[in-house]
Amino acid sequence: MLTLDEVNAFDPETFTVRIRPVFEHSPWIAARTAAGRPFATREALHAALCRTVSQASDDEKLALIRALPDLAGRSVLTRESQAEQKSAGLDHLSAEEIERFTDFNRRYREKFGFPFVICARRNKKETILAAMPVRLQNSREKEIETALAEVCQIAELRLRDLIP
Numbered sequence: 001m002l003t004l005d006e007v008n009a010f011d012p013e014t015f016t017v018r019i020r021p022v023f024e025h026s027p028w029i030a031a032r033t034a035a036g037r038p039f040a041t042r043e044a045l046h047a048a049l050c051r052t053v054s055q056a057s058d059d060e061k062l063a064l065i066r067a068l069p070d071l072a073g074r075s076v077l078t079r080e081s082q083a084e085q086k087s088a089g090l091d092h093l094s095a096e097e098i099e100r101f102t103d104f105n106r107r108y109r110e111k112f113g114f115p116f117v118i119c120a121r122r123n124k125k126e127t128i129l130a131a132m133p134v135r136l137q138n139s140r141e142k143e144i145e146t147a148l149a150e151v152c153q154i155a156e157l158r159l160r161d162l163i164p
């Protein structure tokens with residue numbers, strides 16, 4: 001765990017390395033945000049990170065979303081994603097639930113071109129499964145907006161873990 005004073009004192013490279021896990025496989029967010037130091041609060045740091053995301057190009061935003069794993073998928077997960085999916089109960093699924101997640105993940109990726117993103121720590125497997133068919137009805141633009149909002153929620157919780 002880190003203190004905000006430590007984070008503010010890091011050189012840009014160390015800042016990027018230490019804040020990198022907040023956004024899955026997207027160190028460019030921390031790298032671009034480093035110049036905004038010092039941050040008065042953890043919340044100000046989070047807001048700056050999310051502002052970096054909102055100011056990114058459309059291609060960068062899509063790359064950020066695509067860097068996230070499928071929920072209850074077979075991909076290798078980062079330590080953070082593994083813990084988040086476990087907290088939602090996605091590590092203990094019945095055969096029927098696995099089939100449903102697999103089907104929704106496939107249909108979602110086919111329609112939108114990126115994985116279904118939801119803040120697993122703020123949901124349980126039942127609410128995630130209920131949300132999937134509803135969100136499949138959205139436009140691609142709406143889903144990009146929703147996915148980015150969820151990514152910022154995930155980042156907020158990861159930042160709380162990193163800087164209590």
